[in-house]
Amino acid sequence: xxxxxxxxxxxxxxxxxxxxxxxxxxxxxxxxxxxxxxxxxxxxxxxxxxxxxxxxxxxxxxxxxxxxxxxxxxxxxxxxxxxxxxxxxxxxxxxxxxxxxxxxxxxxxxxxxxxxxxxxxxxxxxxxxxxxxxxxxxxxxxxxxxxxxxxxxxxxxxxxxxxxxxxxxxxxxxxxxxxxxxxxxxxxxxxxxxxxxxxxxxxxxxxxxxxxxxxxxxxxxxxxxxxxxxxxxxxxxxxxxxxxxxxxxxxxxxxxxxxxxxxxxxxxxxxxxxxxxxxxxxxxxxxxxxxxxxxxxxxxxxxxxxxxxxxxxxxxxxxxxxxxxxxxxxxxxxxxxxxxxxxxxxxxxxxxxxxxxxxxxxxxxxxxxxxxxxxxxxxxxxxxxxxxxxxxxxxxxxxxxxxxxxxxxxxxxxxxxxxxxxxxxxxxxxxxxxxxxxxxxxxxxxxxxxxxxxxxxxxxxxxxxxxxxxxxxxxxxxxxxxxxxxxxxxxxxxxxxxxxxxxxxxxxxxxxxxxxxxxxxxxxxxxxxxxxxxxxxxxxxxxxxxxxxxxxxxxxxxxxxxxxxxxxxxxxxxxxxxxxxxxxxxxxxxxxxxxxxxxxxxxxxxxxxxxxxxxxxxxxxxxxxxxxxxxxxxxxxxxxxx
Amino acid sequence: xxxxxxxxxxxxxxxxxxxxxxxxxxxxxxxxxxxxxxxxxxxxxxxxxxxxxxxxxxxxxxxxxxxxxxxxxxxxxxxxxxxxxxxxxxxxxxxxxxxxxxxxxxxxxxxxxxxxxxxxxxxxxxxxxxxxxxxxxxxxxxxxxxxxxxxxxxxxxxxxxxxxxxxxxxxxxxxxxxxxxxxxxxxxxxxxxxxxxxxxxxxxxxxxxxxxxxxxxxxxxxxxxxxxxxxxxxxxxxxxxxxxxxxxxxxxxxxxxxxxxxxxxxxxxxxxxxxxxxxxxxxxxxxxxxxxxxxxxxxxxxxxxx
Numbered sequence: 001x002x003x004x005x006x007x008x009x010x011x012x013x014x015x016x017x018x019x020x021x022x023x024x025x026x027x028x029x030x031x032x033x034x035x036x037x038x039x040x041x042x043x044x045x046x047x048x049x050x051x052x053x054x055x056x057x058x059x060x061x062x063x064x065x066x067x068x069x070x071x072x073x074x075x076x077x078x079x080x081x082x083x084x085x086x087x088x089x090x091x092x093x094x095x096x097x098x099x100x101x102x103x104x105x106x107x108x109x110x111x112x113x114x115x116x117x118x119x120x121x122x123x124x125x126x127x128x129x130x131x132x133x134x135x136x137x138x139x140x141x142x143x144x145x146x147x148x149x150x151x152x153x154x155x156x157x158x159x160x161x162x163x164x165x166x167x168x169x170x171x172x173x174x175x176x177x178x179x180x181x182x183x184x185x186x187x188x189x190x191x192x193x194x195x196x197x198x199x200x201x202x203x204x205x206x207x208x209x210x211x212x213x214x215x216x217x218x219x220x221x222x223x224x225x226x227x228x229x230x231x232x233x234x235x236x237x238x239x240x241x242x243x244x245x246x247x248x249x250x251x252x253x254x255x256x257x258x259x260x261x262x263x264x265x266x267x268x269x270x271x272x273x274x275x276x277x278x279x280x281x282x283x284x285x286x287x288x289x290x291x292x293x294x295x296x297x298x299x300x301x302x303x304x305x306x307x308x309x310x311x312x313x314x315x316x317x318x319x320x321x322x323x324x325x326x327x328x329x330x331x332x333x334x335x336x337x338x339x340x341x342x343x344x345x346x347x348x349x350x351x352x353x354x355x356x357x358x359x360x361x362x363x364x365x366x367x368x369x370x371x372x373x374x375x376x377x378x379x380x381x382x383x384x385x386x387x388x389x390x391x392x393x394x395x396x397x398x399x400x401x402x403x404x405x406x407x408x409x410x411x412x413x414x415x416x417x418x419x420x421x422x423x424x425x426x427x428x429x430x431x432x433x434x435x436x437x438x439x440x441x442x443x444x445x446x447x448x449x450x451x452x453x454x455x456x457x458x459x460x461x462x463x464x465x466x467x468x469x470x471x472x473x474x475x476x477x478x479x480x481x482x483x484x485x486x487x488x489x490x491x492x493x494x495x496x497x498x499x500x501x502x503x504x505x506x507x508x509x510x511x512x513x514x515x516x517x518x519x520x521x522x523x524x525x526x527x528x529x530x531x532x533x534x535x536x537x538x539x540x541x542x543x544x545x546x547x548x549x550x551x552x553x554x555x556x557x558x559x560x561x562x563x564x565x566x567x568x569x570x571x572x573x574x575x576x577x578x579x580x581x582x583x584x585x586x587x588x589x590x591x592x593x594x595x596x597x598x599x600x601x602x603x604x605x606x607x608x609x610x611x612x613x614x615x616x617x618x619x620x621x622x623x624x625x626x627x628x629x630x631x632x633x634x635x636x637x638x639x640x641x642x
Numbered sequence: 643x644x645x646x647x648x649x650x651x652x653x654x655x656x657x658x659x660x661x662x663x664x665x666x667x668x669x670x671x672x673x674x675x676x677x678x679x680x681x682x683x684x685x686x687x688x689x690x691x692x693x694x695x696x697x698x699x700x701x702x703x704x705x706x707x708x709x710x711x712x713x714x715x716x717x718x719x720x721x722x723x724x725x726x727x728x729x730x731x732x733x734x735x736x737x738x739x740x741x742x743x744x745x746x747x748x749x750x751x752x753x754x755x756x757x758x759x760x761x762x763x764x765x766x767x768x769x770x771x772x773x774x775x776x777x778x779x780x781x782x783x784x785x786x787x788x789x790x791x792x793x794x795x796x797x798x799x800x801x802x803x804x805x806x807x808x809x810x811x812x813x814x815x816x817x818x819x820x821x822x823x824x825x826x827x828x829x830x831x832x833x834x835x836x837x838x839x840x841x842x843x844x845x846x847x848x849x850x851x852x853x854x855x856x857x858x859x860x861x862x863x864x865x866x867x868x869x870x871x872x873x874x875x876x877x878x879x880x881x882x883x884x885x886x887x888x889x890x891x892x893x894x895x896x897x898x899x900x901x902x903x904x905x906x907x908x909x910x911x912x913x914x915x916x917x918x919x920x921x922x923x924x925x926x927x928x929x930x931x932x933x934x935x936x937x938x939x940x941x942x943x944x945x946x947x948x
Binding site: 367390409413438507591 | 776782790
């Protein structure tokens with residue numbers, strides 16, 4: 001079934017490239033990825049491995065088990081709406097067809113990584129997964145210099161960091177530890193080296209701070225369906241690899257590694273959301289929120305590692321399942337938000353927050369679905385983001401309860417960081433909802449709701465958000481079973497776990513909806529005639545409307561010492577009369593400015609010096625070669641090598 | 643269902659009705675402390691009655707979000723009241739009794755009110771909403787940490803279990819809960835919108851935090867929002883009384899002493915408001931940062947204690 005699905009994707013991809021069969025191709029791709037997804041969820045439900053098992057040999061082996069199934073299922077869940085969306089979003093021009101056709105190999109590469117059972121095909125898929133989105137962006141934005149620069153940054157950073165993936169996978173294969181955690185002793189230096197290199201390599205691809213620089217550059221410039229796949233699935237596949245290495249293929253890791261993972265998670269969660277709050281471009285804001293949510297998932301993984309080291313196996317499995325549940329949830333609502341943003345951009349022609357407005361009334365279907373997605377990512381009950389954030393909070397609290405004093409305190413600090421992250425996400429998405437969906441339109445252009453396929457895609461994802469919010473327990477119970485140690489899985493619709501007050505998600509939803517409806521009915525509809533909003537008798541003119549920068553000003557002032565925002569006001573006056581006031585302000589990205597810019601400068605400086613070695617004369621190169629041979633011979637002579 | 647559970651359920655329903663009495667009491671005592679006669683404790687009910695008779699207003703260009711927000715705010719406050727057990731026993735109204743779920747319900751109310759402010763586009767509402775949401779970042783972290791202190795002592799995040807696990811008159815004899823109580827006290831002040839974080843008596847729009855987003859509402863909508871503000875007093879004060887104040891282990895005694903404990907906490911709020919001035923809003927995070935550090939210290943003392 002899986003093979004059939006993947007074949008259909010491939011055929012669809014080829015057909016998409018041809019003008020006459022563009023729509024058929026997209027439809028075939030959607031069918032294929034749908035079948036793949038169903039096969040994935042089936043494998044997850046069955047819980048048994050099919051196909052080959054893991055091998056350390058460099059021969060091609062493919063197979064599926066529960067964990068691979070979950071990520072294949074997520075690929076299907078996001079891929080189908082993204083493709084249905086692109087059937088109208090992409091124009092059947094040469095460029096649109098090329099982008100549409102490249103989606104097929106991109107999805108195949110993602111499936112390859114999760115189905116690979118040997119190091120060779122895993123690393124091959126990993127590289128493809130990095131290169132294909134770069135190709136898509138280059139094609140879609142061929143005429144923009146800045147886009148090309150961003151793609152270069154993306155490739156440079158992911159390849160430098162990606163070296164970590166190669167090292168850790170090759171070390172694993174050398175030790176014979178792929179699929180066999182017993183091959184490496186717990187607490188050995190080799191185990192730590194593998195874990196740290198995996199954290200660097202796969203963390204770069206997943207976009208954890210401080211290795212995230214490529215993410216807020218690359219995600220916003222991709223076409224909406226590709227952004228949805230990148231944010232929804234690609235960075236999740238990197239987390240899949242991380243979970244494989246840290247949880248599946250290792251015994252209990254030393255405590256400091258668990259605390260390190262926790263620290264990285266907390267930094268990504270808080271850092272991602274703080275910088276997201278100050279963005280004025282919708283897609284860039286969403287990209288930074290991906291860093292935040294990856295941080296939340298990594299917090300869950302860190303909690304799992306610490307709890308496992310302390311032998312609290314039940315809660316270790318719960319923490320892992322919390323991370324996996326948030327992975328699925330984030331894939332769904334982030335894809336929804338990226339597709340919604342794509343629809344708004346198509347309708348209004350801009351994604352600058354201060355130029356949208358009133359989309360809920362102008363595009364009721366897309367707008368309502370976007371509202372659901374915004375509430376879900378803000379972690380509000382009764383939607384899916386709330387359930388998995390609650391689980392992660394519980395996991396961190398149990399780190400404090402079972403993790404001993406040092407890790408316990410780390411767990412408590414991470415707990416506070418996650419609580420603050422959730423509140424910051426609420427702040428950020430109140431701003432987004434207010435500026436994009438509500439109020440009067442900030443730019444008067446004729447807008448009508450998106451065409452039916454685009455609308456259907458976002459509404460479908462919104463429904464998934466609601467269903468996963470009402471019955472997270474059904475998926476959670478299956479995910480608990482994915483831990484390599486056996487744990488009794490709870491089987492409830494809500495989340496009833498020992499040691500917690502339980503989260504009856506359906507009950508909370510029912511109470512909230514019933515009470516709200518009753519209160520609306522009780523209020524009746526006696527209202528005075530419409531009047532303009534009250535502003536001390538002032539006229540409300542568009543220039544006086546609140547902006548994104550205004551709403552976040554209190555936070556900017558409070559965090560001034562940390563963020564060092566820049567602002568500039570210049571007033572041009574003539575004969576004592578003010579002619580023009582111009583204001584500009586932005587929050588610089590500290591990690592970019594303080595860490596990467598000096599590194600990039602040093603690298604360029606080093607390259608400039610190194611260039612002198614490349615004189616271009618053959619004699620010089622021969623001299624280099626002879627020198628190298630002499631050094632090697634000398635080294636062999638004194639016994640350093642050989 | 644035991645008699646204790648039924649009685650606790652009755653107290654919860656009573657809490658829905660009696661919540662406005664709490665801010666009434668604070669205002670009454672505050673006036674007395676300041677040498678004024680002041681309104682009776684029943685003043686909030688009079689205001690609710692007056693508002694209930696008035697018609698609502700429609701703002702030009704506002705969408706359904708503006709219309710539904712007050713009901714959502716009141717519904718999430720009511721759900722939170724039903725989530726808080728007033729004793730070690732409480733009926734399950736369908737929302738469970740989890741301490742961390744409480745934060746989600748409070749966040750939902752803030753989201754609804756903030757979105758409504760954007761919907762009408764009123765600058766004063768938005769000033770209030772942006773400040774409220776900004777301060778809530780620090781409040782939520784402190785709330786979760788102080789509840790975590792109690793949860794670690796009790797070994798569960800079930801609030802009924804926490805009430806049972808912290809019972810006894812020796813609550814303050816261990817540093818853990820005493821530090822947690824200090825942190826939670828600042829959460830109470832911030833969440834109820836009282837000095838030094840916010841001034842509930844202000845009539846100057848530019849200084850408003852919690853009152854700001856209420857400006858555009860009238861009639862029954864406004865009544866819902868004012869009731870929800872009173873319900874927030876109930877939520878945090880009942881938690882404070884049954885977790886961080888000394889309380890007995892027996893559920894009957896817990897219910898019997900609750901009115902006295904709530905009155906004492908209201909009096910404490912009145913005294914604080916009389917002696918402490920409102921602080922600059924930009925300094926509020928420092929105050930709450932102190933509370934967070936204190937709560938972390940509390941967790942630390944728990945972790946190192948044998």
